[in-house]
Amino acid sequence: MDTGVSPFARGLEKNAANFAALSPLSFLARAADVFPEVTAIIHGSQRTDYRTFYRRSRQLASALAGLGVGKDDTVSVMLSNVPPMLEAHYGVPMARAVLHSMNTRLDAAIIAFQLDHANAKVLITDREYASVVKEALSIASVNPIVIDYSDPEFPQEGERLGSLDYENFIQTGDPEFNWSLPDDEWDAITLNYTSGTTGNPKGVVYHHRGAYLLAQANVITAAMGKHPVYLWTLPMFHCNGWCFPWSLSIVAGTHVCLRWVRPDTMWDLIADEGVTHLCGAPIIMSTLLNAAPDQKRELDREVEFFTAAAPPPESVLAAMKTAGFNVTHLYGLTEVYGPAVVNDWKREWDALSIEEQAQKKARQGVRYVALEDLTVLDPETLDPVPSDGETLGEVMFRGNVVMKGYLKNPEATDKAFRGGWFHSGDLGVRHPDGYIQLKDRSKDIxxxxxxxxxxxxxxxxxxxxxxxxxxxxxxxxxxxxxxxxxxxxxxxxxxxxxxxxxxxxxxxxxxxxxxxxxxxxxxxxxxxxxxxxxxxxxxxxxxx
Missing domain, CATH: 3.30.300.30 (ANL, C-terminal domain)
Known part of the structure; x- marks a missing residue:
């Protein structure tokens, strides 16, 4: 009897043996199992291996569960690029909760808005930001459990805002905590707010599947081999550090924490710790290049530098090359997990003049391997614009590394996804070879x-x-x-x-x-x- 069920489906259902939800949490578990003694985190004089990194993340998850934190609860963090920020990227979702990392330069009113909008249940905050966080808590309607972090490498004088100390809190957790993958890979893993330059910021929700795929795509795009050394010049609060907190575990790489962006510290860490990769806005390049002569260091290897925002000027690219850095241009938005477009360099372009190479590097590029589609469309008709490098349209995305949507804002979500595409708001052109190039934000034209x-x-x-x-x-x-x-x-x-x-x-x-x-x-x-x-x-x- 023909049941209408395909033979490739009948009796071939998903089960525990052949299906698991995709989540970047599995990357850390594997790294700890395969490379337990490899250095995972460097912070000042601290050295943490993958065995310890995994155990501490499980302790954090266990301790949070002890506070009653569970599925879809929000854990907010106000932290710089320090080890607890990395632990939070694993420990919070291991507790089935959602990580909400806040920009450390926000004012009290915006912090209060985010805490309320996210309905924060727990707040982990660095004592460096005690003053502004204290003011925010006085404004906010929510009353989260506050956990203070005191950095042992760079002690801060800010007052304690809660009754719990981060290190003591961690020690209450079980390092063998029996965490599990999410029930559904579509479950929320993090919450990131847009900059809010016009009105209140929107809460962008990421899911486990997207974080898993973008993290892997970073490794491929950055050509990361085994045990790369990554310097945290990019704020981890920004699009979850472009998902690199999860990427490094895939290749058992080393996170070199950087509390403050200072030229002498950056040069010393790059030279002394064997840094192979770093990311950041053009201002990071300027900071490195404009360092005093006695702060700069000779490098014995080429360091990969990934930048976003405006394309670097030709003179900056040349200066970075001379200093020992190979610059790759990326492009993305908070809504697409950070970078989802790369200016993939072609070997034949090496033969071009410096000026022609700069013109190629100025283009944003082509889609990441984890992104299904990238194009330039007429924002009204959604028809493709000609690939002539001249006709202006809106850059649009489609695929698994596009956000779930905006938290508690269905109207904005529907508008952003109109016609089955994510509307970036960026205006650009598409060149004959398929590479896109931004020309402006729609509001900046x-x-x-x-x-x-x-x-x-x-x-x-x-x-x-x-x-x-x-x-x-x-x-x-x-x-x-x-x-x-x-x-x-x-x-x-x-x-x-x-x-x-x-x-x-x-x-x-x-x-x-x-x-x-x-x-x-x-x-x-x-x-x-x-x-x-x-x-x-x-x-x-x-x-x-």
């Missing part, structure tokens, strides 16, 4: 006299000027043209250049209407991850 001007295009020209260290271009209201480009410029030390000089320089490299009508010299406002805060500059431009 400048419409002057009916003509669209890409702020990124103008910034790229400004960065070519020998006296410019950093630049950002935004729209300034104009009675005649509606809007005109306004450039905010940070000059290199000792530079002596006038507003008229930079405007003339831009006119020599751009169509006249695209050149800035106004140039303001100042220190650019940046986020904790090094991104220039254009929303603040737009307000300044309006006030001019």
């Amino acid at each position: 400048i419409i002057s006299g009916g003509e669209n001007i890409s702020s990124i295009e103008v910034e790229e020209v400004l960065y070519k000027h020998s006296d410019v260290q950093a630049a950002a271009v935004v729209a300034r209201p104009d009675e005649k043209w509606g809007e005109t480009p306004c450039a905010f410029v940070e000059l290199k030390p000792g530079a002596d250049v006038l507003e008229t000089d930079l405007i003339s320089f831009c006119k020599n490299h751009l169509a006249g209407f695209k050149a800035p009508k106004t140039v303001v010299f100042c220190e650019l406002p940046k986020t904790s991850t090094g991104k220039i805060q254009k929303f603040a500059l737009r307000e300044q431009a309006k006030a001019l």
